[in-house]
Amino acid sequence: MAVETVATKPFEGQKPGTSGLRKRVKVFEQAHYTENFVQCILDAIPGGAQGATLVVGGDGRYFSVPAVQKIIRLSAGNGVKKLIIGQNGILSTPAASHVIRLRKATGGILLTASHNPGGPDADFGIKYNMENGGPAPEAVTNQIYKRTTEITEYKEVKGNDVDLSKIGTSQFGDLEVEVIDSVKDYVEYLGQIFDFDLIRSFLSSGDFSVRFDGLHGVTGPYAKALFVEQFGLGDKAVQNCVPLPDFGGGHPDPNLTYAKTLVDAVESEGLSFGAASDGDGDRNMILGKGAFVNPSDSVAIIADWAQKAIPYFAKGIHGLARSMPTSGAIDRVARARNYELFEVPTGWKFFGNLMDAGRLSICGEESFGTGSDHIREKDGLWAVVAWLSILAAANKEKAGTSVADVLQGHYAKYGRNFFSRYDYEEVDSDGAKKVMDLLRSRFSEPSFKGSKLGPFTVADADDFSYTDPIDKSVSKNQGLYVLFDDGSRIIFRLSGTGSAGATIRLYVEKYTHDTAEYTADVQKALKPLIDEALNLAQLEQLTGRSAPTVITTMRAVLIRDKVGPSSALYIGDAPTPQLADGQNGGKDDVIVKVKAFGLNRMDLLQREGKYPIPPGASPILGVEFSGHVAEVGAGVSSVAPGDEVFGLATGGAYADYVRIPAPMVMKKPTELSWVQAASMPEAFLTAFQALHVLGSLQKGEDLLVHAGASGVGLAAIQLAKAHGARHVYVTAGSEEKIAFCQSLGATAGFNYKTGSWKEGLMQATDNQGVDVIMDFVGAPYFADNLASLKRDGRLTMQGFMGGAVAKDVNLGTILAKRLRIEGSTLRSRSLDYQSKLVQDFFHSGGLQAITKGVQRDKTEVGSPRLVVYDTFDWNEIRQAHDTMAANKNTGKIVVTIS
Template sequence: MSVVTVQTTPFEGQKPGTSGLRKRVKVFSQQHYTENFVQAILSAIPTGAQGSTLVVGGDGRYFSKPAIQSIIRLAAGNGVAKLIIGQDGILSTPAVSHLIRKYKATGGILLTASHNPGGPDNDFGIKYNMENGGPAPESVTDRIFESTKTIREYRIVEGPEVDLSKIGSTSFGQLQIDIVDQVKDYVAYLATIFDFDLIKNFLHSSDFSVRFDALHGVTGPYGRALFVDAFGLPESSIQNCVPSEDFGGGHPDPNLTYAKSLVDAVEGENISFGAASDGDGDRNMIIGKGAFVNPSDSVAIIADWAQKAIPYFKGGIKGLARSMPTSGAIDRVAKKNGYECFEVPTGWKFFGNLMDAGRLSICGEESFGTGSDHIREKDGLWAVVAWLSIMAAANAEKAGTTVQDVLLQHYRTYGRNFFSRYDYEEVDSQGASDMVAHLRSQFTSADFVGTKLGQFEVAESGDFSYTDPIDGSVSKNQGLYATFKDGSRIIFRLSGTGSAGATIRLYVEKYSNDPSEFGADAQVGLKPLIDEALKISKLKEFTGRDKPTVITSKV
């Protein structure tokens, strides 16, 4: 089996974003397209592809298996020593991060478009993770992009397809391939972080009921291993747990819109605790009967209970962090407990530097991403088990405590940061860019401070910039924000996680320490702020959209 050099030409637009390269399947399936991008990744590995060990896996979406066969041929052609591949090509994003760290791999290639729909007419994605298990920093993704613009050839080894269904070791030329269990290592690791016996005893000694929804994504087998096998719950505790190439025709995004069947089940069947995860397993949603846990509140509550409820944190909390658009709820936990707290741009790689430096334990993003320094990716199932640990601890203190009770207890201690996000998906790219330019001209103007948007007086505004305290790197233009004198905020960002058009995200936040408001519907309290944000942005005029695709918020 000898190396073959294949001539090619560059494709435009192969610029990886915060979560790699995401395009429609029809784009990736063009001749040479996937091979060009994977070759660019291999060429950009800081220590070189020669002799490296890479973990490969993904969410099992359509086009994953042919892409993995291409990766195998390219890895062999570039002198990679070993590939560790999930059985059937399936590994959750958190599991990939754990395997990279456990086996001290050079890095990993993940095949996922996360929470985006799958299938022949939908999305596919590829991203590279570093030796710490986290997403590649801009210095590496920039090198990948530069390589895609100049590539003229890639190197492969021809050979028969590798059987991805059989666990064990095989070889492909000089390349060693280890096909590993999708679930075993990851679930065993979670068992060292949490007290599984405590959770199991709580679930079996109370009438606290659970329903987990994998949305036909990668976490189906993991959910079964946890809820049915480890915790001994009945089959009725899980739903949609068979991975599907098109996610059962659904949208694997764990929010109130796309996980409606779970929301309806929790309310209709009086289920105590509901949770969902996304396509690749790094996001989560937590709900209870009559309660939605806003992701911004979720990470704050986990941080507040961590030392009391989760054995992994018994030794202390190193620090807390959130992405800039995430509400300030976690800041209040940090201040009360004397923890260092960081505000970073959107993108998990920014948390990784802080974790590697020993300054961060727990962090989260308002986009349903929550995690800790146990790995270097956000981790949906970790967050779900963290919440089960909290519910077990809360019920040990007072039997019958509900998810809503935990929320209200937190608000009584810290006040409530009302928060909502409006997503406008697949908006015309030019219209979105024009709207952002319009906003930037106002938000970055010195004259904007002191002006009033309705009842809200601008105290500070700009385009968020971040200087990494660990490596000194600077990330600019990370989101246009306006903070008002009463502490309220509005933020606009163009998201890089879509595969077509543009996604505009509007974030609104208001703080209250009035107990009479703690149980209120966030949309009611935030409506005046939302109205002003839509008015100043002229979103409808620029995009033609009069309503968002998804709203993140509920009582």
């Protein structure tokens, strides 16, 4: 097999970033593009490619197998002695680092774009790791880039593709190719680091449930080997653990947004422990029942427990380190335990020199990267097993200790660093540059230091620069930061790891040692700092982006233990909804920043576990809202970012942000307040549907509305009268409520607490009954409803607050009177149905009539008006639910977000 020389020319932009070269797949698929870059890697290997042994593998993303075959041909053409390749080209980044070190290889070529999406229209990446198993330092990546600008030829040996599915050794010309088990060596190594017997015993001894999500990345086979085979857990302990070239169409990034199915499973199933890893296995996320472990806290907690819970560290810890944007939680552990501490730029390669010099044991990044000196890469599964080791050790001390208990114990010992990150992805590069230039300009002003940003006093501001204490190399422009005199920080960084546009990352941190604040909501605690950061950077003005693509967390009203009484409600952290999670990639969806939301009876039932959540709907409560449009899908033209809107969702309105299909939102008339707009959608649309779509109410007909003083009942009274109904009767639980209904147009009302509503109705109608009945009560009223309808009458059922099983009902009445009975829950209807209902309501003049109604005197009877019984701040959400549960309200209850 002869070596062939192929003429080529340089491609622009082949400059490796902190994690290698990442571009769209279609870029790598260009003729000569991949060959050029691999040739430049081989040319830049210290000591040369001739006689080298290289490890090759990757996360299995699209284009991996063709790339491996190209590497084989190029390695043979450049005199490489041996390639060690993971089976099917699969090798997690941590496993590759371990194999390089175990086999004493020259280095490794890793095919990964880490947590970036995969597929033919997504990302691919190639990076080089050194003989220590860590990413190539800047001296090497700079040499690779230099070669890409001057390359004129590459060398290869042509031949049949090597069978990567078969473990064993083969020859490709003079090149030895060994295909290895991708999992075996790595799992055995973890068994030497951790006490698997302790973990296995803990997991088998109590009621502790585990779920790991591989996000269809490379860690799936490793997770099965660990959780199922080593720890003896069942198959339910793992999900999405089959590696796929496109990661199942998802985004293989283990955070609250992209690992949403895991987050939902932990909460909905009440799991004790949840964890996820990313595309190439070097990142991790840790969850517990009612607890999200911020990555900055995670590495601090691992460092604090390491000598007690992890045998590998029994002999001592050399030092701790974090990336500059990562919170200072680990700093406090280092000071308390007298460990050396380092602050380095973002990029795992900066930890490598410290580890090789014996000065660093445990380190982490806020971007869900955690690791130690056992290898020279961050290691997602190492962090997951470390947490299981901590929980096993903690439960030996006190049975029943949970993830939340470990977190609160750490805060009690060290205080809490509130931390959040906002990602603005695929921002126009010019706009991103303007943001960073503006900040540099402000920081250079002599008066900036000592100035006030709101309540915060600037102590320092600069562009972070790092001098490596081992080789004295200097890395400049690593992130713009503002340090305030109370220790709080805001940081801005441009990330170059995406293949389209730029990503601006905003980091915000605040420390507290006030025990009363330890359980506070992250976003609420950080809001003053976030507001000042956005104002300082003028981010919306310069980039046009009114909201981030990813917020580490958002605030939402959640339910402890999934279901419960009103006392189980609390404001906590939840995944921020993303357009990409919607149908068709969210093309026809909008994200709304919620200002207010309305309460409905279904919210109480869902909280109690009595109302099934529609498939695909958010488990967060709430279906009606008002707010600003934050982001729109590519196919949306009806609204734009910044528009004031209100609308109807299938769930999720009790939160900072909600995602809904664009047809389900309407622009808010200026005459309506946020509270009024939020009070309208569910009540008026439900009433409109019941009266006109289901009940076919005609002019001159008579109507009975049960629960007439409810939000839907009041809407029905007004819509019916506006439509020309002759008489509208209501039932209610007090004379005051009946009188209020009459003030809106009801003919008469019947107090169900003091007498028979049926007898009152029949007396009022001369025993004729009514044409249409709207009912929310169900079983107790069913027989009387049938008796109270005229021939060809219609009964519409919107609920069954009194029960769902009617007894001793004479079905002959239905037949004899030719009655029609229809039931409907609007929330479970299809999108097409709900969208048409919204448009029909709008075009029927309903919205215009309501807008007119809010402007007139409340004593007038005429066009509809909105009736808001009371308004609560969402910190009073329990009181709001209790008010509705006690049937105190006449009209809507609305909650505002503070």
